Amino acid sequence: MVTPADEGLAIPDAPEQPGVLEASLRTTRDGGRKLLVPYVTGGLGTDWAEIVRAVADAGADAIEIGVPFSDPVMDGPVIQEASELALRAGATPVTIFDELRTIDAGVPIAVMTYYNLAFHMGHQRFAESLAAAGVSAAILPDLPLEEVGPWATAADAAGVETVLLAAPTAPDERLPLVCARARGFVYAVGLLGVTGERDALASSSLVIARRLKAITDKPVLVGVGVSSAAQAVEVCAEADGVVIGSALMRRVLEGAGPAGAGEFIAEVRTALDSAY
Amino acid sequence: MALAEPSSSGRFGEFGGRYVPETLVPACHELERAFRSAWGDPTFRNELDGLLADYAGRPSPLTECHRLSEELGVRVLLKREDLNHTGSHKINNVLGQALLAKRMGKSRLVAETGAGQHGVASATAAALMGMECMVFMGEVDIERQALNVFRMKLLGAEVVPAVSGSRTLKDAVNEAMRDWVATVETTHYCLGSVMGPHPYPWMVREFHTVIGTEARAQCEKLLDGGVPDIVTACVGGGSNAIGIFSGFADTDAELVGVEPAGGAAVGRGVPGVVHGMKSYLMQDEFGQVQEAHSISAGLDYPGVGPEHSFLSSIGRARYEAVTDEQVIDAFQLLSRTEGIIPALEPAHALAWISRDRKELAGKTVLLNMSGRGDKDVGQMMDILG
Numbered sequence: 001m002v003t004p005a006d007e008g009l010a011i012p013d014a015p016e017q018p019g020v021l022e023a024s025l026r027t028t029r030d031g032g033r034k035l036l037v038p039y040v041t042g043g044l045g046t047d048w049a050e051i052v053r054a055v056a057d058a059g060a061d062a063i064e065i066g067v068p069f070s071d072p073v074m075d076g077p078v079i080q081e082a083s084e085l086a087l088r089a090g091a092t093p094v095t096i097f098d099e100l101r102t103i104d105a106g107v108p109i110a111v112m113t114y115y116n117l118a119f120h121m122g123h124q125r126f127a128e129s130l131a132a133a134g135v136s137a138a139i140l141p142d143l144p145l146e147e148v149g150p151w152a153t154a155a156d157a158a159g160v161e162t163v164l165l166a167a168p169t170a171p172d173e174r175l176p177l178v179c180a181r182a183r184g185f186v187y188a189v190g191l192l193g194v195t196g197e198r199d200a201l202a203s204s205s206l207v208i209a210r211r212l213k214a215i216t217d218k219p220v221l222v223g224v225g226v227s228s229a230a231q232a233v234e235v236c237a238e239a240d241g242v243v244i245g246s247a248l249m250r251r252v253l254e255g256a257g258p259a260g261a262g263e264f265i266a267e268v269r270t271a272l273d274s275a276y
Numbered sequence: 277m278a279l280a281e282p283s284s285s286g287r288f289g290e291f292g293g294r295y296v297p298e299t300l301v302p303a304c305h306e307l308e309r310a311f312r313s314a315w316g317d318p319t320f321r322n323e324l325d326g327l328l329a330d331y332a333g334r335p336s337p338l339t340e341c342h343r344l345s346e347e348l349g350v351r352v353l354l355k356r357e358d359l360n361h362t363g364s365h366k367i368n369n370v371l372g373q374a375l376l377a378k379r380m381g382k383s384r385l386v387a388e389t390g391a392g393q394h395g396v397a398s399a400t401a402a403a404l405m406g407m408e409c410m411v412f413m414g415e416v417d418i419e420r421q422a423l424n425v426f427r428m429k430l431l432g433a434e435v436v437p438a439v440s441g442s443r444t445l446k447d448a449v450n451e452a453m454r455d456w457v458a459t460v461e462t463t464h465y466c467l468g469s470v471m472g473p474h475p476y477p478w479m480v481r482e483f484h485t486v487i488g489t490e491a492r493a494q495c496e497k498l499l500d501g502g503v504p505d506i507v508t509a510c511v512g513g514g515s516n517a518i519g520i521f522s523g524f525a526d527t528d529a530e531l532v533g534v535e536p537a538g539g540a541a542v543g544r545g546v547p548g549v550v551h552g553m554k555s556y557l558m559q560d561e562f563g564q565v566q567e568a569h570s571i572s573a574g575l576d577y578p579g580v581g582p583e584h585s586f587l588s589s590i591g592r593a594r595y596e597a598v599t600d601e602q603v604i605d606a607f608q609l610l611s612r613t614e615g616i617i618p619a620l621e622p623a624h625a626l627a628w629i630s631r632d633r634k635e636l637a638g639k640t641v642l643l644n645m646s647g648r649g650d651k652d653v654g655q656m657m658d659i660l661g
Contacts, residue, residue, distance in 0.1 A: 120563025
């Protein structure tokens, strides 16, 4: 059962025309390639822009940029640490957007952050700032379907796609509602838990990808817990692609630099391309 | 007006809602359904009332403070939640939620705690009902509330330090939510205040209305059918305040919440979204949540329950802030004049009465004595030497 939203919180229908991110991912997928979306924490260290370019050059199909928030409840230790370091170094939405504007990654950019940063700046201003920085999409993991209305209205108007998450706990009747409102891609949450590396791929990753693929032709990417090239290959048996965050950011925190980050993403790219 | 049920999306006016990761949305729906069903079920209500009476020791008395009143020139009545089992009002909510969790077939409780009172209450209910219990507590709070940490362990709970951010209550909530995201199928998140995603602010309030209901009847008896001029309580998340306010919302009594100066979310009046709710929130110019600073671990929280934001926005309740120094004085004042050592949290409400005693002269003020001060004696020994 989905509790009906208040009148003031009506959920607008998603625009029919796919945005830049969705169109790009669809084209790539339909060309027979599995989708690879690395996550990079914005404002971490002095070379984060170079890391973005390096993972783009290594074969990313789109890139998720984390805008750090003080209380990241969906994130595990690695992204928490990256966020905290970036915040301590003075990263703000404004500094990150300014720098994003200068990065020509050659692939669509999605910003991943928490809702309060958008709410505090104001929906319209935040959405327009994203668009002005060349960002195609936003991912706000603490803004579920029932609450997305006011933000989505502003984001749609600014041409920013709002990616929605679909979780293993969702009952069957909920998933079509999520898919209908999701833009860019459908972010399938691979497991019950927060972001972070796991030794083995959770079987729930395959199940949620299969459930989503059965009901939507929007790109379905699995994130949370996809930790290696082998796991990416495994989950892509069902999914259109993967989001890889903690596995990449752990390497960055360990000092891998742009070269090491690029190497890791190239490894995943190669594994996906040779498997499919 | 009595305190109303929130809207279908869990809102009190513009505040509240359900800003949680998608993984938790079905669990919030399930909890709302279960609570509605239980709250309307006489069997559940009788079982809870039985526990509140025979286990927690309700009703709690109303104490008139003669010597304190004489010293302040303000007639002060105390609702003695400090006399409940486990030493605070927290047990009301926890017994309700633990019973509900059992009814939902959950075998494990996860909780956050600041001063440790909610953690101790959760551990107690888990022990009573044979459930597993894990309590997240900020590393800073673990240090200043060592006695409660030991209590929780004694009661069979596992206490896990929250080491991120400010390492206080805010971060304990983050860790509890992260645990719940991973364990939602077997675990109930036993949230300790009138905060978080819908239905928590409403459900926790309902479990604490017993405070207001009792106090209203006790005041009517003492005041010949009247009500106090003012009803006051400390506010961190705001559960004890909502509990006592609920008994007087439909009267002429003025409702006054007292926040710590270093954690005055309502006082600053800037709305934000964190921990599943839209409410007033201490934050910087970009919306990053700020760290609260208070002598009291239980009030060391940058947000506040959404219904308090609502009551403030419509002018039904007002919110004052007091400093740590004023609280330390009030802590000693009540101990010396009445033989009641208060917890540092309700000492905030007394600190406000004491500070504003000239304006309050001759009035009758009901103060919710939400907890006893045993847990704070060590900390006060260091401060007072």
